[in-house]
Amino acid sequence: MxxxxxxxxxxxxxxxxxxxxxxxxxxxxxxxxxxxxxxxxxxxxxxxxxxxxxxxxxxxxxxxxxxxxxxxxxxxxxxxxxxxxxxxxxxxxxxxxxxxxxxxxxxxxxxxxxxxxxxxxxxxxxxxxxxxxxxxxxxxxxxxxxxxxxxxxxxxxxxxxxxxxxxxxxxxxxxxxxxxxxxxxLSNFVTSNEAQKEYQTQTAKFNARLVHVPFYSINDSTIKVENSQLEEYLAKHKEQYKGYNSRSIQYVTFPVIPTKQDTVEFYNQIKKLAKDLAVAPNDSAFAMLNSDVRTPYLVSYSDIPEAVKTQLGTFQVGGIYGPFKNGLTYSIYKYGGVKKDTLFTIRASHILISPANKSDSAKAQAKTRAEGILAQIKGGANFETLAQMNGMDGTAQNGGDLGYFKNNGGMVKQFEKAVFGFSGSGLLPSIVETDFGYHIVKVTDPKTNISYRLAAINKNIAPSQSTLDRVYAQADNFSNANGTLGAFEAALKKDKSLIMMRADKIAENATSINTLANAREIVRWAFDDNTAVGDGSHKVFEQENQYIVAYLTAKSDKDKVKVDDYRDEITSLVKNQLKGEKIKAKMSGLSGTLEQIAQKYGAGAIVENVSNISLSNGVLNTAGPDATALGRISGMKVGKRSKAFVGDNGVYIIEKTGATPAPALADYSVFKNQIQSMTSQRTSYYINEAIKENANIVDRRNKFY
Known part of the structure; x- marks a missing residue:
């Protein structure tokens, strides 16, 4: 059963x-x-x-x-x-x-x-x-x-x-x-010609010398791009830029912070709870019922907040202690004594020195290094500093701190035996060897098997209703007085205490905006058919500890691709086009050796040699993997020089200095299988793209959720 x-x-x-x-x-x-x-x-x-x-x-x-x-x-x-x-x-x-x-x-x-x-x-x-x-x-x-x-x-x-x-x-x-x-x-098929071409692309090598003038050699600020040029570029490359539904907003937040009066009232509430906790017949149940954040009644030393640990030695059974502050949470405790556990808890730090490999000589070198570090610490060097400098695991950046752990097998056997066999706190006198290497160990909190009975009431200080109402009224008045984006921007200039936030290209199924975790209501407002660019929300959105007024600044539509949808990307590409034309015009009028051409051109021109490169993985040094330039080199005859041309990463003049053709093969099946395998791996993706396109999927869930 x-x-x-x-x-x-x-x-x-x-x-x-x-x-x-x-x-x-x-x-x-x-x-x-x-x-x-x-x-x-x-x-x-x-x-x-x-x-x-x-x-x-x-x-x-x-x-x-x-x-x-x-x-x-x-x-x-x-x-x-x-x-x-x-x-x-x-x-x-x-x-x-x-x-x-x-x-x-x-x-x-x-x-x-x-x-x-x-x-x-x-x-x-x-x-x-x-x-x-x-x-x-x-x-x-x-x-x-x-x-x-x-x-x-x-x-x-x-x-x-x-x-x-x-x-x-x-x-x-x-x-x-x-x-x-x-x-x-199984419908995929690779021809012998395709396999032969792939073989040649990977195997044929060539050498070249080139003058390269990168686009970045001309400062962006010197190139002016007109909106008409961006429109023209988008029209020519519309297949590369797919539409998408998004919204962009600006918003201002009105944080709700407890006032001084709220704090006084909260502190009076804490004092009353402390009195009630002192006489509660079931203190743990009372604490649980009255806590905003519940914590266990029986806790190990490692789980006790640091502020409480410092006073734990003064606690008396039945006593009330606190409040202790941690952020916006205040805690009071009723101490109920201790209880012995079967397991011990300890806190330690270590410096791990791992051998480079498993050979005896590598182990000996690692051990000698570890012993040297141990000697430095014994001589007065700072453990945490040496851990940061020498530690070879993820604890190094924290000074080697391992935190608290129990003797329940969580650590490797040799390490656990050494640490829990040590009395008190401080540096272990000898290094500890494990399968990971050699450890220099310091016990920072001695082992203990004591758990503490602490009935804790944890209360989060929160603004009063009057404070909430006051801040909400402030946000609501702002919304009513500034119903449009223009009015909002004018208000920002007048009131410097207001902080404007922005979020660009929000997806219609988004649930968060920047640090706003539960922002679905704002997203739905932004995507509402009745919300136009420039509109204010005309309502106040409530988030945890803050109120928000939002303004729609832009929208994109999957069926209507606009320059603004890809403005930064297209602007960069058009600038490179204009730079390329400018560089090419200057280079075309130059003659001489490549070095002379570079010298005549001036700042930005680079002369480089490339050797033994192929079409499939060629890299042109500073120019990187420029496909256009690689294709030009591949198609040139040895000893010939190209005219100035615009590539992907700059403008070039190239001389092909050598070539090693791919040797003929009788059987190209290896390359045929290689292409077949790559195509098969993408089959699921291609099927998915084809089916979804054919299905004309329309998703309006954002209108309802």
């Missing part, structure tokens, strides 16, 4: 595992950025996939079912972030069920009942079934467990029967997807 219980608990998880593997098949690009506005559509449509409209009521029902399954499996409701993930999984499943299924059906792909049986209990068990039905004694898949489970399936609750049905559905989807992908993969 233990196995049945396990399957009942995990059958839903197994189905989720298959679903996730299918979802991963979708990942790799902007599949969920193809969203549009509500122009001419039903406001109850959450999206459209392959011509099939998805209504919000149907989508939400599936989300609620998935949420219920999540809650049943985890024993708790999902957080906001987890709820977002659940909605994403439901949407991904719809893409699989609709867009992919149409492609599968068009080819007549299916999984027969016999094939499903074979995957579950036959000769070709699916990996997810193997994972779920493992013999706990052997750790191996056991088919008898599957058969036993299926025999008992009809006696299980309806919910578990449905979970198994969903699991089998996921197995079928995964198998059909594999068949489809294999068909596409």
């Amino acid at each position: 233990a196995l049945i219980t396990k399957i009942r608990e995990k059958s839903g998880l197994a189905a989720a595992a298959i679903a996730i593997s299918l979802i991963l098949f979708l990942v790799g690009s902007d599949i969920f950025q193809g969203k549009s506005s509500f122009f001419g559509t039903n406001s109850q449509e959450v999206g459209e996939i392959a011509g099939e409209k998805i209504m919000i009521a149907d989508f939400q029902k599936k989300v609620e079912e998935a949420t219920a399954n999540y809650t049943a499996q985890t024993g708790k409701g999902p957080s906001e972030q987890e709820q977002q993930m659940i909605r994403e999984q439901v949407w991904n499943q719809l893409v699989l069920d609709i867009a992919y299924k149409k492609e599968f059906d068009a080819l007549g792909l299916q999984v027969s009942d016999e094939e499903l049986v074979d995957m579950v209990q036959g000769n070709n068990i699916h990996p997810s079934v193997r994972q779920q039905f493992t013999n706990p004694q052997t750790g191996q898949f056991d088919k008898t467990y599957v058969i036993q489970f299926l025999k008992n399936l009809k006696t299980m609750p309806a919910q578990q029967q449905q979970a198994w049905a969903n699991f089998e559905k996921s197995l079928v989807q995964d198998r059909i997807r594999s068949k489809y992908e294999n068909i596409m993969r």
Whole structure:
């Protein structure tokens, strides 16, 4: 029955595992950025996939079912972030069920009942079934467990029967997807000419001398770019720049900080709680009920805050101590004495010196170095400084601090034995050898097996309602007085205490903005069809400890690519074009040797030699991997010089000084297989791109969530 219980608990998880593997098949690009506005559509449509409209009521029902399954499996409701993930999984499943299924059906792909049986209990068990039905004694898949489970399936609750049905559905989807992908993969073919070309690209070598004038040799500030030039560039390269839906905003925050009066009232509350804690018949329960941050009643020394440790020696059983301040949290404690544990806790630092390899000579060198460092510390050198200078693991930057740890096998045996065998605190007299190397060790807090009974009330100081109301009124008045972006910018000039924040290119499914963690309401406002560029939010958004007023500064649309969507990138490219034309014009009028041309050109011109480079991995020294220049060199005849031309990273004049052709091969199958393998690895991505493009996916979830 233990196995049945396990399957009942995990059958839903197994189905989720298959679903996730299918979802991963979708990942790799902007599949969920193809969203549009509500122009001419039903406001109850959450999206459209392959011509099939998805209504919000149907989508939400599936989300609620998935949420219920999540809650049943985890024993708790999902957080906001987890709820977002659940909605994403439901949407991904719809893409699989609709867009992919149409492609599968068009080819007549299916999984027969016999094939499903074979995957579950036959000769070709699916990996997810193997994972779920493992013999706990052997750790191996056991088919008898599957058969036993299926025999008992009809006696299980309806919910578990449905979970198994969903699991089998996921197995079928995964198998059909594999068949489809294999068909596409087997359709790839590499010709002998393609293989020969790849061989020559990798093997043929050439040498050259060149004059290179990089674009960066001309200062950006000297090149003026007109907006019309950017528009022209975008029009010529529109296939390279895909549209996307985004919004940019500016906003101002009004932080809510407790006032002096709030602090006084809070401190009076703490004092009253301290009096009540002192007489509470069940002090630990009282502390738990009245704490904003709950902490265990029985705590080890390592878990006690540093401020409390310094006074712990003065605590008396039954006494009330505090308040102790940690940020905006104040804590009071009722001390209930100590309790001895079976395990000891200790805190230590170390300096690890690892040998370069496993040879005896390397070990001897590491040991000698470690002993030398130990001698320096014994002579008065600072342990932490030497740890930072010499330590060979991640603790070095913290002065070798390992923190607190117990004698429960968390450290390697030799190290644990040495440290817990040491009495008191201080430097261990000898180095400690382990499989990792040689350790110089200092105990910073001596071992102890004492736990402390501390009933702690931890309260976060918070602003009063009157303070909240006052700051909200301030933010609301600002919003009403400055309803547009222009008015907002004018207000910023008048009031220097206001701090403007900005967030550019926010995605429509974003849940956070900069450091604002739960900013979904702001994102939805920014993407609302009625919000225009220049509009203020006309409302105050509430975040933890602050109020926010926002203004929309820009928007992009996937169906309408604008220069502003890629302004910085395109401006840089157009500037390089203009620089290239300017450099080329100057170089074209020069003659002589390459050195003479560089000298005549002046500052910025570089003469370089490159040797034994190929088309596939050639690097032109300071110019880097310039594909245009490499192609020119490859196509030139030995002894010839090119005219000045613009490459990817600057302007060049090149002389080809030598070449080593790729030797002829009788068989190019190695290179054919190489290309075939690379193409096969990208098959999933190509399939995904083709299916999603053909499905014309429209995602409007951001309108509802």
